[in-house]
Amino acid sequence: MEGSGDMDAAPLLRPVPGSYGVPFFSAVRDRLDFFYLQGEDRYFESRAAAYGSTVVRVNVPPGPFIARDPRVVALLDAKSFPVLFDVDKVEKRDVFTGTYMPSTSLTGGHRVCSYLDPSEPKHAKLKQMLFSLLASRKDAVVPVFRSNFGALLDAVESKLASDGKADFTGLNDVTSFEFIGEAYFGVRPSSSAALGASGPSKAGKWLIWQICPVFTVGLPMIIEDPLLHTVPLPPFLVSSDYKALYSYFSAAASPVLDAAEGLGLPREEACHNLLFATVFNSYGGLKLLLPGILARVAEAGGKLHERLATEIRGAVASAGGNVTPAALEKMELTKSVVWEFLRLDPPVKFQYGRAKADMRVESHDAAYSIKKGEMLFGYQPCATRDARVFGPTAAEFVGDRFVGEEGRKLLKYVYWSNGRETESPSVGNKQCPGKNLVVLVGRLLLVELFLRYDTFTAEQVGKAAAKVVITGVTKAATSVSHGAA
Template identity: 75%
Template sequence: MASSESSNAPLLRPVPGSYGLPVIGALRDRLDFFYFQGQDKYFESRIDSNGSTVVRINVPPGPFMARNPRVVALLDAKSFPVLFDLTKVEKKDVITGTFMPPASLTGGYRICSYLDPSEPTHAKVRKLLFSILHSRNDAIIPTFRSNFSELFATMESQLAQQGGKAEFNKPNEMTSFDFVGEAYFGVRPSATDLGNGGPTKAAKWILFLLHPIITLGLPMIVEDPLLHSFHLPPFLVSGEYKALYNYFYNAASQALDTAESLGLSREEACHNLLFATILNSYGGLKVLFPGILANVANAGQKLHEKLVAEIRGAVAEAGGKVTLAALEKMELTKSVVWESLRLDPPVKFQYGHAKTDLQIESHDAVFQVKKGEMLFGYQPCATKDARVFGPTAKEFVGDRFVGEEGRKLLKYVYWSNGRETESPGVNDKQCPGKDFVLVVGKLLLVELFLRYDTFSAEVGKELLGVKVVFTGVTKATSGPATE
């Protein structure tokens, strides 16, 4: 493990970097970010040109849509956690950064993700989310296994019928959408009036919500003015949103009863549940699961053999049952999930306004930031920091977090909007479903390696992650009979 500490006292220096000319500078940076350089190179080039991992830059969407595109970017593992410290940063209306989507896209309400913990509604919604996760805890494993066993059975049929290939991403979207609805509320969305259209409706709504900070891969001359300069009219997605809302209002009736006891109206609570379930849970799994499989496929058969031994051994010890206690014993399996979250966190950007004048420390210097300035963190820079993770910082190392020394690195895993060594609470902004995500990530590997000894896949790029196409599986030759 590379040390993140410096033996010398850091120097106090002004934050380097330039915002460029008004409008023109932000526009040029936006084009670099989306088209000329891409996200990673955009930030890496600013680090290199300024000789600093704390820099002044513009972040999208920039001209015409951003309240102010100018930020102080924190691009290393040491400075980044300032964004979690609520004594130093305010989190009001910053979940999407320097722009704010129209409230009509969320039923006219400022959803919990946009609220600072100092606002009264924040704690009420967080209590509701924790209540759902706690009350449905026993449903997660059986619901996951029933949904994803169907997915893998379907893929096996496709492998046999479609020239030895089966795409994972598309069926994963439907399966993950059904899973989160059934796991949280006991009702599969596809068994309601939504039918199989839930993921498509969700994708369209997410596009309208986040289009200023995403790219669809269209030609720049078409896409940039269309997506990054003006808000798409919310009425164009109102039908999709209403259909999603109706599912949650009917399926989540018990949760909405709880919401009323907490002082929330059923309507406001329902809009919050829709946002949290679709954007946070479903949107996260849509990206995470292909990422895990891509990493494991590329790692090769030796890792597969180790995972098979660990997973089947733990399940056998549990009497053939997949239990939370059995999952907890799977140290390598957990490490693989953490490593995937470290390399490709589902949410890459964090923001906050400085509450007071601050001194922010990187590995090499201390920087003065004024009250009110927007702080921005690009998480992949922080979680691939070579000063912490050494020469393999940008590589997938499946057993990185195994053992005592490996566990010491967990405090530098930030995917949940907090350290992996910390637990979310009512009065912070860490992901309420942090433990849920780790459990389902492990369950994906458990379902895979209880079923197969090994597998092969082609891995490519998609707009918001990776694309995985299975090219072969070897059915399990031994292992515990599972319930």
């Protein structure tokens, strides 16, 4: 029964099962299982099955040399996972990327907000800076998105006409970088002398340097594992790229940095934080979010496309042909589709927290004793595909899952933002400050698609680093107004 997890009787106390194996060697073997021999999903599912528990002791990448300690207690169900959001119980200091932390040389020598625990004095000021930025630019998001992604779809149609297919992922990488810069600061990155057209490639390279120990780009194991997962990549190899990015932000974000100084933040530190939040969190997220939504919706097929087109066009028509906040709020199915993607394929799959004191963690079936200092690790796809909550379709894409009163009750089990979808980010928690913006941008992509097309087809090419290619579109039979917000 959906939602039954919260109605289970008080579970029995038991020790956390699982084994870390032989020091060093088991961690290396587990890393190979995680990336190559089993893959992430099977890695955790097999260990949960072997121990008959959704709370287990495992090693997680990157392991020896890079990780401080690969040993974690993995939380693999919807009931145990949310303890990672409770900053009274878990410490979030230096655990953003897990059991290792990238060199601060990649962020101007600063521990940026993502690595700070809310108890640290600068956390509230830095997060407030981000809230203020988002609030000040909220009216720019819709028109800037529509102009940038309207041009992207023009390019898609041109590519389809000439080549029979269009690389949406590649076009999105460039377009999302331009969109984020223009929406946040009113300055397109390509207009910067320091970046020009190289911004997306510089940003992408800098991102890889930080996440490669817990990421696979799909190279053969014998090449990729020693290259990316054994020792950290030297920061000096991306220092020139980072300087160019910093030059753009220091100029384009000048009003934001002025406001940050008013909050008592040093201007340079504020700029490094703004760069990280914009490039790592926002741009890095859109690189995964938008191709992922497009691929899932393409796979869902014509019936869902017809329903989306009807809802979107009707809401826009009722707003005089304009895409307004009120029109967007009427698109219940559209919002559900975005939430369903974020449930099934969260852009950030891993969450971490270190126990602040001895504590008790409950799954659906048992309670476990966690010792102070132990690292808790959540693999989000296991938690958000929990059949005890989402029923027999838990592993399937169901576009209208969150439609209606009963559907909305399930939103508290959507965790992609490092918090429940029913909760809000604040300076006192670690929930993504751009949570609402992400859902908005996902909806806007669907609006652009279905104002223009009745249906479309797309496919994923490759495995670990798959790109999404649009293979066909059917333009709307009736012209639909593309008015601004």
